[in-house]
Amino acid sequence: MAANQPRWPSEWLMTDERMGDRLFEAIGRMPRGGGIVFRHYGLGAERRRQLAHEIAAAARKRDLQMAVAEDVVLGDEVGAVLIHNPARDPGNRSFSRSAHSEEEVRDAVRAGASLIFLSPIFPTRSHPDRAPLAPEEVRRILADCPARVIALGGMNRALFLQSEQAGFYGWAGIDAWLSQTNGQY
Template sequence: MRRARVPTLWLFTDERLGGLHPDDPLWAALDRLPRGSGIVFRHYGWPATERRALFAALQAHARRRHLTLIGSETAPTPGGRHLPAHARHRHRHRHPQSRGLLTAAAHNRRELLQGFRSGADLIFLSPAFPTTSHPGAPALGPARFGLMARNAPGPVIALGGMTASRARRLKPLGAAGFAGIDCWVMR
């Protein structure tokens, strides 16, 4: 596992943000990301043609704004690729010629450690707090998040129900940064 410089602030995209029209929430969220932040491109449910068109537009936007753009496990990018927890069994280790960051999702300590053993540069640990993306899913909360993040072998990014104040609360507990969807849209 290599330790690349990793962004500490991330936007996860999904279909709710749209992106095919200039007034879709995705573009406002991207404009709120500070230079040097990261984007995990998902939009898993979109047809391939629309997904490719949006991805091309995002690549251009990311280059202009100096943002790291990460693709999914099936569509890696020069910026890297993201492995959802359910897909990690298909990608046990980093390919030696892979470029960019390898990120992975985790929802418990076992998945967190598996992600780092697979070569992930960082882990998105979720849900840190209750989230509108997964209503009813049990949240880790600060104590459990901290127990997992503090002794992790690499950077752990908090995901799920994040706000700036919650990010400040998790930082001393081991969070290397935070990620979200709604936190970049709602103001």
Template sequence: MTDERLGDDLWRILRHLPPGSGVVFRHYRLPPADRRAMFARVRRIARARRLVLFAVDPPLPGAAGRHGRVAGATSWPAHDRAEALAGKRAGAALLFVSPLYTTASHPGTPALGPRKARRIAAGLNLPVVALGGMTPRRYRRLRTAGFAGWAAIDAWR
């Protein structure tokens, strides 16, 4: 997940992600022209490194898919069962369930924990990506709980 808080660390992070990793381009707060320019730079790196690039609205050309609560989204954020069901109905191929743990990007939001996070997506037959306070160590413990992957912002800094 990209975020303004990453600053110039974003470029180092993109260059160190393993091929096949996904990147959800956010940067909501940038003015439209600056956001498009940054997306173009991220897209160049993603293509060169064989990273899968998703964009959060508005749609940006060259993204492999869209992330968010919008029609046609490829990936969908789910913080509860109703949001997970909405993602399934909308045709999302992947759910980001969050926050598993406390996170700086959503201060004060209670953590779900792994069990509740899995119950949110239970029976939907969608890959579930753990988000919120994630680290490589935490994901190693979650792999056996059925999570398809993990995403982070601050873990990469």
């Protein structure tokens, strides 16, 4: 891990269209200093841009860091600290990558990703057809990975605390932030 890396949040909200009107409720449950990965891939360009600006304003009010998925220009426009899975070369901007295997983690490290969102760690509603990674594979990935790895997939704060010794830097979720228990089940 590079010494010049900024201190990234250890708790993240991954947005998507399934959240509907509860998106800002979830943002309100995020701890100060947490992070939001704005995805909402299915929206039209103008609606996605508008929603990104609304989320960026909410993030600033709550001292949250924001990442924008794929769109480097939109990320710059809203002041995102990261571009998640950039669709084009992010230039000198920090970026994160999703990974679902040891090979994808290696690719993300080679590309220079600041954070890697590894999934699925547990069964997840957003990808019910995808089996969780085997615990041995997760341990092997984390043991050899020089980058910061965020646990994703069926995660919440309680599960993260149980798996923290595995070497994850943090965790991310969708449904966990819609729970009345602020990320804990």
